Amino acid sequence: MTEPTGIAGLQNLGNTCYLNSVLQALIHTEALKEYFKQNNVPETLKLYLLSKVVNGVWSSNNTAVPISFVTHFFTGVKDKRIIYSQNDVTEALAWIFEIVTKESPKKKYHPKYDGATLDYLKDKKKKRKGFKENYFNSYIIYKYTKFIIDDLEKNESPLSIFRGSQVSILTCMKCNKIKYTFSAFDILPLDITDLTLNGCLENSNQSEVLDGENRWFCKNCNQKVPVKKEMTLYGTGEYVIIQLKRFTAEGEKITALVAFDESIILNGVAFELYSICNHHGGVKSGHYTNYSLVAGKWYSFDDESVQQVKNIVTANAYVLFYKKK
Numbered sequence: 001m002t003e004p005t006g007i008a009g010l011q012n013l014g015n016t017c018y019l020n021s022v023l024q025a026l027i028h029t030e031a032l033k034e035y036f037k038q039n040n041v042p043e044t045l046k047l048y049l050l051s052k053v054v055n056g057v058w059s060s061n062n063t064a065v066p067i068s069f070v071t072h073f074f075t076g077v078k079d080k081r082i083i084y085s086q087n088d089v090t091e092a093l094a095w096i097f098e099i100v101t102k103e104s105p106k107k108k109y110h111p112k113y114d115g116a117t118l119d120y121l122k123d124k125k126k127k128r129k130g131f132k133e134n135y136f137n138s139y140i141i142y143k144y145t146k147f148i149i150d151d152l153e154k155n156e157s158p159l160s161i162f163r164g165s166q167v168s169i170l171t172c173m174k175c176n177k178i179k180y181t182f183s184a185f186d187i188l189p190l191d192i193t194d195l196t197l198n199g200c201l202e203n204s205n206q207s208e209v210l211d212g213e214n215r216w217f218c219k220n221c222n223q224k225v226p227v228k229k230e231m232t233l234y235g236t237g238e239y240v241i242i243q244l245k246r247f248t249a250e251g252e253k254i255t256a257l258v259a260f261d262e263s264i265i266l267n268g269v270a271f272e273l274y275s276i277c278n279h280h281g282g283v284k285s286g287h288y289t290n291y292s293l294v295a296g297k298w299y300s301f302d303d304e305s306v307q308q309v310k311n312i313v314t315a316n317a318y319v320l321f322y323k324k325k
């Protein structure tokens with residue numbers, strides 16, 4: 001039986017294991033693979049550099065050397081010395097998101113959001129009157145739709161598939177007036193508050209009361225009031241990246257095993273795991289690897305070395321990549 005492609009290692013170019021870990025996750029993101037396959041000559045040099053890495057791994061299982069990507073992709077955003085030193089994978093992902101978003105022509109990629117296209121959302125916004133029966137729903141859906149259209153139009157790129165949104169709900173504890181504020185994310189950071197991913201997700205939806213010095217000014221009451229604050233996941237794209245916050249503000253690493261399932265439900269939508277960025281070791285002497293699913297089997301990508309792996313749920317799991325089922 002012939003081996004599938006997509007199981008090539010990436011050469012370490014000097015402290016670049018963090019980039020290799022991130023690149024393997026992007027390489028194994030089906031929508032990106034398809035996008036770059038169909039667009040052999042992307043619009044800009046930087047998109048081309050990324051497409052070369054993705055296409056390279058899918059064309060041959062020989063170790064790929066991402067030298068042109070590492071040398072030229074970050075120019076103008078990050079100093080070369082920083083690229084060749086150990087970095088956090090979520091930081092590296094954020095740089096890649098920033099560059100790809102900046103380089104991508106707009107009104108081209110037609111990203112889907114909660115299963116809907118931008119055109120559909122615009123139409124929904126126009127037909128606001130249709131939601132009249134339930135004022136609460138109509139208001140929040142309208143506000144959300146407006147937010148997401150603006151956000152996607154500004155930030156559209158081949159990576160928009162990862163874009164999700166959260167809503168913060170502040171409720172005045174005197175008059176019950178509610179304030180909704182939406183925010184978008186590419187990576188969903190999750191505090192480790194439980195030994196299971198589902199537990200951490202549930203806990204992240206808990207509300208807190210802001211009182212004392214943290215009171216908010218309520219326009220309705222015209223004074224500072226205690227408020228109930230809830231922050232919750234609101235919308236998801238076709239893909240979602242979850243970061244288990246293993247590194248504390250005090251500079252320590254949480255080494256607990258957080259058990260996660262290959263299938264999860266987020267906001268009522270089923271997602272399945274396809275890639276993991278692992279962090280091994282301590283804060284100062286860490287190493288990054290990646291586990292990715294190829295043709296139904298999990299492989300460990302440790303720079304140049306690639307091998308099949310059975311147990312993917314380990315205490316090294318740091319960033320999890322899920323796609324809609």
Ligand SMILES: [Zn+2]
Binds near residue numbers: 221
């Ligand atoms: Zn009030």
